Amino acid sequence: MAHFLTEVVASQAAGRHAGIYSVCSAHRYAIEAAMQQALTDGIPVLIEATSNQVDQFGGYTGMTPVQFAAYVHGIAEAVHFPAAKILLGGDHLGPNRWRDQPAEEAMSEARDLVQAYVMAGFVKIHLDTSMRLGDDPGDGQIPPEPSLVAERAADLAAVAEETYAARSGKALPPLYIIGTDVPKPGGADEPAGRVHVTSPEEAQQTIEDHQAVFRGRGLDAAWGRVIGIVVQPGVEFGSEQVEEYQRPRAADLSRLIEGYDRLVYEAHSTDYQTGAALGQMVEDHFAILKVGPWLTFAFREGVFALAQMESEWLSVRKSVTPSRLREVLEEVMSAQPQYWQGYYKGTAQQQRYARVYSYSDRIRYYWPVKEVEEALNRLLQNITAHPFPMTLVSQYLPSQYRAIREGQIANTPTDILRDKIMEVTALYSLACGYSGHH
Numbered sequence: 001m002a003h004f005l006t007e008v009v010a011s012q013a014a015g016r017h018a019g020i021y022s023v024c025s026a027h028r029y030a031i032e033a034a035m036q037q038a039l040t041d042g043i044p045v046l047i048e049a050t051s052n053q054v055d056q057f058g059g060y061t062g063m064t065p066v067q068f069a070a071y072v073h074g075i076a077e078a079v080h081f082p083a084a085k086i087l088l089g090g091d092h093l094g095p096n097r098w099r100d101q102p103a104e105e106a107m108s109e110a111r112d113l114v115q116a117y118v119m120a121g122f123v124k125i126h127l128d129t130s131m132r133l134g135d136d137p138g139d140g141q142i143p144p145e146p147s148l149v150a151e152r153a154a155d156l157a158a159v160a161e162e163t164y165a166a167r168s169g170k171a172l173p174p175l176y177i178i179g180t181d182v183p184k185p186g187g188a189d190e191p192a193g194r195v196h197v198t199s200p201e202e203a204q205q206t207i208e209d210h211q212a213v214f215r216g217r218g219l220d221a222a223w224g225r226v227i228g229i230v231v232q233p234g235v236e237f238g239s240e241q242v243e244e245y246q247r248p249r250a251a252d253l254s255r256l257i258e259g260y261d262r263l264v265y266e267a268h269s270t271d272y273q274t275g276a277a278l279g280q281m282v283e284d285h286f287a288i289l290k291v292g293p294w295l296t297f298a299f300r301e302g303v304f305a306l307a308q309m310e311s312e313w314l315s316v317r318k319s320v321t322p323s324r325l326r327e328v329l330e331e332v333m334s335a336q337p338q339y340w341q342g343y344y345k346g347t348a349q350q351q352r353y354a355r356v357y358s359y360s361d362r363i364r365y366y367w368p369v370k371e372v373e374e375a376l377n378r379l380l381q382n383i384t385a386h387p388f389p390m391t392l393v394s395q396y397l398p399s400q401y402r403a404i405r406e407g408q409i410a411n412t413p414t415d416i417l418r419d420k421i422m423e424v425t426a427l428y429s430l431a432c433g434y435s436g437h438h
Contacts, residue, residue, distance in 0.1 A: 004044045004087065005124060005175055009227050012287050013261040019282035019432035021425075022046045022089060022124075022266075024292035026053055026061050026068070027364065028075060029299050033421035035081040041434035045081070046124065047072050048089035048290070051096060056109075056116045060365075065090070065120035089124035090117040091290075092180070094156065096131050103133040107152060111159045118163040118174055125160055126177040126230065126266075127153040150209040153178055157214065157222045176222065177266050177288075179206045179229040195243045198231035200256040207260065228266045229257075233286050237272050237293075239344060239358045245277040247284065254284040264288060271297075272359055278431035289431065294424050296364035302420035303376065304356075305396040306413055309388055310379055320386065323379035325372075330355070332369050339365035383413045399423060 004020070011018035023034040023046065031047060038045035053059045054068045063071060073083055093114050095106035110129070117125060129152035132144055143149070160174050181198040206229055214223040233250040236243040257263055264287035270278065271294035278289060307325045314320045333340060333355050340362035344354035355363065366372050393411065394401040400409065400416045409415040422438030430436025 003172075005046075005227055008287055009262060009264050012264050012285055017279075017283055017433045019287040019289060020046055021270075021289040021291055021428035021432055022048050022091075023295065024048045024050060024091060024290055025295055025364075026063070026071075027296050027299065027367065029417055030292075030295035030421055031072060031075050032079050033295065033418045033425055035076060035079050036418060037422055037425035037429055037438060038085065039081060040437050041429050043434060044085040044087050046087045046089055048091045048124070049122075050091040051093050051113060051128075054090075055097065056112050065116045065122060069120045069122070087124060088120075088122040089126065090114075090122045091126050092128040093117060093126055094128040094131070094152070095133055096128065098133075099131045100134050102135040106133045107155060110152075110156060114156045114159050115163045118160045119167065121171065123172050123174055124177065125174045126180075127156050128180045128230075129153045129156065130180040146205055146209045147213070150206075150213040153210060154213045154217050154219055157219055158217065161219065161222050173225060174222075176226045177228045177230060178210045178226055179203070179231060181206075181230060181232045195234050195236045196232055197234040197249050198253055200252045203229060203231055203253060203256055207263065224262075227262065228264050228288055230266045230268060231286075233265070233267050233281060233284075235267060235273055235277075235281075236269050237359045239354055239360050242272040242359065245273055245281055247280055250284060250286075254286075257285045266290065275427040275430060278427060282431050282433070287432075289428060291424070291428060293359070293361040293364065295421050296367075297359065297361045298421045298424050299417060300356075300361065300363055302397070302417045303379070306383060306416070307379060309392050309396050310382055313388055313392055314382055314386055317386070320382055321378065323375045323382060325375040325379050328371055328375040329363065329366060332366055332372055333363070336366075336369070380413045387411050 008018050008020050023030060025031065026049065034045050034047065049068050053061045054063050054065055056064060058064055069088055072086060072088065076083055076086055095110040098106035098109045114125065129149050130143055132140055136144055157176060164171065164173055181202065211223060231253060233245060233253065234243065235245050257265055265285050266288035267281060267286040268290045270281065270289045271291055281289065303325065307323065310323060315322060340355055343360050343362055344351045344358065388411065390401065393404065397416060400419050403409045403419055404411050409419050419438060426436050426438040
């Protein structure tokens with residue numbers, strides 16, 4: 001199945017419009033929707049974990065790579081998605097989490113991290129050694145020398161290769177992504193129109209430095225499986241604005257990769273782009289599109305519509321305990337501000353608004369909290385026990401109303417929420433050259 005990724009690269013080299021989108025989310029509904037989309041399109045699904053979400057110590061999800069893999073496979077079983085069609089990726093694997101420690105210690109942790117990912121069956125490995133470490137000489141604000149970044153990436157690739165060789169049986173060899181010219185995780189602070197686009201010179205230097213170091217260290221086999229380089233094509237989103245893809249700004253960068261027949265670009269933070277922009281990006285060789293917050297943003301829109309409908313439909317029924325989902329979320333987010341505080345500035349009123357509606361979607365960190373989970377379950381139970389009249393569905397969720405009327409989904413809250421997220425996956429599907437149906 002990893003060969004599906006190399007097929008995408010080969011199709012691009014042959015001038016065909018082909019891409020794959022990568023779902024960077026640990027959210028059950030987002031993963032289910034992506035699997036449903038992949039079933040519709042008849043292709044594998046690519047699910048990625050980032051190094052801060054999932055690591056050898058559990059990351060912020062509390063999952064190690066092996067546990068995350070089991071979690072994804074468990075979801076696949078529940079929705080009858082074939083396990084053989086799951087591709088797992090590891091994003092930004094490197095010393096980032098330990099960047100304040102001396103280089104030797106930070107890299108030692110990074111090696112363990114990469115080993116854990118490869119051991120757990122992750123096949124797409126993004127090597128990210130772009131950050132300065134605790135005892136690197138020079139200015140702390142400036143990234144390390146490109147040659148040092150490449151040395152450290154090769155160091156981690158060597159570990160991945162050894163780990164793969166030690167795995168018995170039918171394991172697919174890892175495919176590598178290098179480079180890291182990306183926005184900072186969680187959304188940008190830059191004013192509109194200022195997002196830096198990777199220059200062709202920067203991209204070329206990244207490729208040539210890595211190639212030289214890999215070959216110099218006898219990692220020719222690993223270099224042969226480097227399929228992509230992460231660049232910034234000029235797309236980004238912040239709390240309230242989206243930086244649209246502008247083809248002319250990325251034209252020189254796009255042309256550069258045509259000189260490398262085994263490489264494509266990977267673009268991060270493609271959330272909230274228009275369908276047309278996503279299609280142009282794939283045509284312009286940004287063949288791997290990362291998406292995450294947009295999926296949980298769509299989920300939140302669906303949940304809030306259901307909560308509004310619940311109060312319209314069920315508040316008069318004495319026998320029904322209301323979910324109070326919106327209130328519970330606001331209480332929990334106010335009491336535990338650590339996931340949104342650094343992102344939402346302004347007055348109390350502005351922060352309150354951003355907590356709910358921001359493109360940054362920091363609300364996604366609160367769905368697993370016990371009280372929120374209980375309120376959501378209560379909402380779903382209430383609706384399941386007392387299905388909405390179609391006139392109410394039409395008012396709040398017109399697209400899902402049509403899908404129910406046409407027999408594509410059932411009038412159940414889980415079908416409605418999955419279909420809501422698939423409005424997003426369908427755009428990515430179409431951009432990557434597939435059906436675009438949901």
